[in-house]
Amino acid sequence: MEFAQNLVVAIMAGGSGTRFWPMSREERPKQFLNLTGSRTMLQLTRDRLEGIPPERILVLTNARFVDLAREQLPDLPPENIIGEPMPRDTSGAVALAAALVERKWPGAVLAILAADHTIEPPERFREVLLATAETAGAEGGLYTFGIQPRGAATGYGYLEVGEKLGELRGAAFHKLVAFREKPDLPTAQAFLASGRHLWNSGMFVWRTSDIQRELLAQLPEHHAAMARAARAWGTSGFDEALRSAFEPLPKVSIDFGVMENAKDVRCAVADFEWNDVGGWVALEQVLPRDAAGNWTQADLLPIDSSRNIVVSERTGHKVVCIGVDDLIVVTTPDATLVCRKSEAERIKQAVEALKKG
16 A cells, blocks of 8 residues: 555554553553553554554654663564653654654654554455545545544533545544543533534544644744754754653643644544553453453352452462452552442542552
8 A cells, every 4th residue: 555655654662551550550650561461452453553663653742751661572673662750642643753753754644543542343444544544645635533422421522523524545534623531421422413424533634744743833942942852863963852852841632732723634434443541441342251250360169259350460460359249450560459340430530549659
């Protein structure tokens, strides 16, 4: 495929969430965890890019996770795994990726992916990605991936789509009317009923020249700072150049900072299964369910127990659940979590309490 050869992918892997404690820690956040029983979230993201040369895949992560990312993705050139010196939200990461790609591969089409999503089947994801890349390369525009909603979810942002602009290999492209914030339940139900609203996946495809033009117009400080940093890529001064570029920038998301006011924003309607796996309860969507009705990645013996999420990192460790339902049970070598699924949001409280000692 012609434009597949022109495609560069940047994987955003900088998050440091606490919702997967005790597996997720400050030194090993969600994207570096094996939550599905096969590979880590970052590795699965890279696996979905089969056919794209490793040298055309970048990973942007927190500077302290660079060694971990390189360990998990040994096929990528070490210089392609880049450490952000401080978090500046997605606009900082996207501006840096665009500047680096435009410097090394002028005229490329750039895809921005997240390292903590599950997507099935990967073959269909690749088809939609490459179809979108080919369309973006030929026609221009800024493309975001919209997911057909499976229900009235309140935990996702939404995309309101308008007229259909075209289709390629079963992937439909629409004009994007508006970004919608995470709704309350009645609003989410109205979005679902309208048939015009999709879940916002946070994945993008565009020509680097197109996103650079919008960055210059809307976030000129980001554009200039990252252009300066990109010139030092591959030199001994790159780390210091990154620090100088990131330090003065405000934290702003790419949706708010660029996309909501961009001139030509389009939506690729994705028909693959997608989940951003925001916390333990989301594993109901991705873990196998045993005969007793538990979602498990553990050596579990359930007795009159159902609808539990049970995960263990401990080798040779038996977990027994007796007469309990709707729990989250997680064991690691140094900690155990037991809570009702309905109380999962309070895991953050536990993490804060542990920090205080």
